[in-house]
Amino acid sequence: MIDISTSYKQISALKDYHKLIKFLYFQNTLSDVLFQISENDIELVRLIRSYGVISDFKEKFKLIISDYAKDDIFLELITEKRFxxxxxxxxxxxxxxxxxxxxxxxxxxxxxxxxxxxxxxxxxxxxxxxxxxxxxxxxxxxxxxxxxxxxxxxxxxxxxxxxxxxxxxxxxxxxxxxxxxxxxxxxxxxxxxxxxxxxxxxxxxxx
Structure with missing residues (x-):
């Protein structure tokens, strides 16, 4: 169940990475389609979190976004919540x-x-x-x-x-x-x- 209290900063970070995620992980797949037609920001977060619990995806993405300034905000979206x-x-x-x-x-x-x-x-x-x-x-x-x-x-x-x-x-x-x-x-x-x-x-x- 998605936490509807997801912050504005988290939503903004998600939008920043939208194209990168789609290209690297959802290209020509059903998830690619779902990602594009998601009705609102909360649905986007729900989709990313559903993939975030997959170890391989999570580890690859950590490496990819390590060069980006917002990595700590975005990682909170795609990883299992610690707190x-x-x-x-x-x-x-x-x-x-x-x-x-x-x-x-x-x-x-x-x-x-x-x-x-x-x-x-x-x-x-x-x-x-x-x-x-x-x-x-x-x-x-x-x-x-x-x-x-x-x-x-x-x-x-x-x-x-x-x-x-x-x-x-x-x-x-x-x-x-x-x-x-x-x-x-x-x-x-x-x-x-x-x-x-x-x-x-x-x-x-x-x-």
């Missing part, structure tokens, strides 16, 4: 089986992040640096509201911050991961950075 947003507002990573919940979109110190996570209950905790690293997408072209790279999946909605708090380092500092530059470092526990936010994680129980 699933739930009705409760959490994000499940189907690859790592971790479930994520974004904290308040406001400048946040580690002390504030810890207090917020503790208030959640339900086995939520602050993530390790290794867990935060799994969310980093080095080839992403996404940018935050201030124009800097924000290399994390679009399932995570906060765009005004670039760093997420991790676990305590020692009695005075804690680790924090930077999704602009792709590395973690440490800050004092009380520092309330303008671009720093809380995020909680737990192991997903969803199938």
């Amino acid at each position: 699933k947003t739930t009705s409760e507002g959490t994000v499940i990573d189907l690859k790592t089986k971790l479930e994520w919940l974004e904290g308040p979109d406001e400048p946040t110190s580690w002390e504030m992040a810890e207090a917020w996570v503790d208030s959640l209950g339900g086995e939520w905790r602050l993530p390790t640096t290794d867990e935060l690293c799994t969310l980093y997408l080095p080839h992403s072209k996404r940018k935050g509201v201030y124009g800097y790279p924000l290399c994390i999946d679009f399932s995570f909605k906060t765009e005004s911050a670039y760093s997420r708090w991790s676990t305590r380092r020692n009695s005075n500092s804690a680790w924090i991961f930077d999704y602009e530059r792709g590395y973690y470092h440490f800050l004092e526990l009380w520092v309330k950075g303008s671009y720093d936010r809380a995020i909680a994680v737990r192991f997903s129980t969803s199938s």
